[in-house]
Amino acid sequence: MLSTPDMTDLGSGGYLSCLWEEWLGLDDLQGYLSYLDYLLWVFTPLAVVFILPGFILLFVYLSILFLHVYKRKNQLREAYSNNLWDGARKTLATLWDGHGKIWHGYEIHGLEKIPDKGPAVIVYYHGAIPIDYYYFLAKVILQKGRMCHAVADHFVFKVPGFRLLLEVFSVLHGPREECVRALQAGHLLAISPGGLREALFSDETYPLLWGRRQGFAQVALDSRAPIIPMFTQNLREGFRSLGNLRPYRWLYERFRLPVAPVYGGFPVKFRTYLGDPIPYDPNLTAAELADKAQQAVQDLIDRHQRIPGNVLQALLERFSTGHKQD
Known part of the structure; x- marks a missing residue:
């Protein structure tokens, strides 16, 4: 039978606390509350870093929804215009450009190396989420007035609802x-030779997984086109993948299933750097040119990225003007 505390010694709050302790079988209510506080302190940040990447996916689907609305509104004009999607591309480019500026303080260095006309192959390092390519494409559309075709893994074409987005942005x-x-038609073409493998299995040390x-x-x-190397500083500090954990790696190697969770969404500083173009040289073999392009991207990493990457340092770079370079 529960003992009854002396009401003369306890206020109503103390009396309820005493009963609470006895009912729960706890000797120290403060210890229980401290334990709850600890759980919240540990699991709330974990929940946030896995939820934030979902907002990027949501933003992509909102972009797709906008395209569908735009298509219905302008379907009668399609027969009279060869540039039906120009307005949609520029609108979405403006939205993504604004997102990059606000969330990542996005900068691009060397955009003048992208030709105003004519072909070029942009070769870039693939982050856990290639969000830097979205920001880069927005800059190219808005500042250069050009579209950039892109090569994506077959998996992307199987994602529900993505077809219209891929068609409009020439993926x-x-x-x-x-x-x-x-390229022979004079377009730009963006390729990440590392592809999904680099997205899943590269890490804060930024290895290029091109094989x-x-x-x-x-x-x-x-196509006799030059190659322009590209790399975005702190890309792995913005989003990271758990692909190197054994179960996820086994699933990819065995079934080609890119199911590794991505976490992050941290508002770290992003700076995209474009290297000097590698001109067309008929005396180079494909193997020699591939090695040359890989070395050019590696040089950008060595020059502009702290190894290993650090999320806190990348966050602090939002408030500084200096950045790593030779």
């Missing part, structure tokens, strides 16, 4: 001949 899944045709891929180099040679 290709290959093959090589289609890429060559785009012996040479297809992009052969495309550049066949």
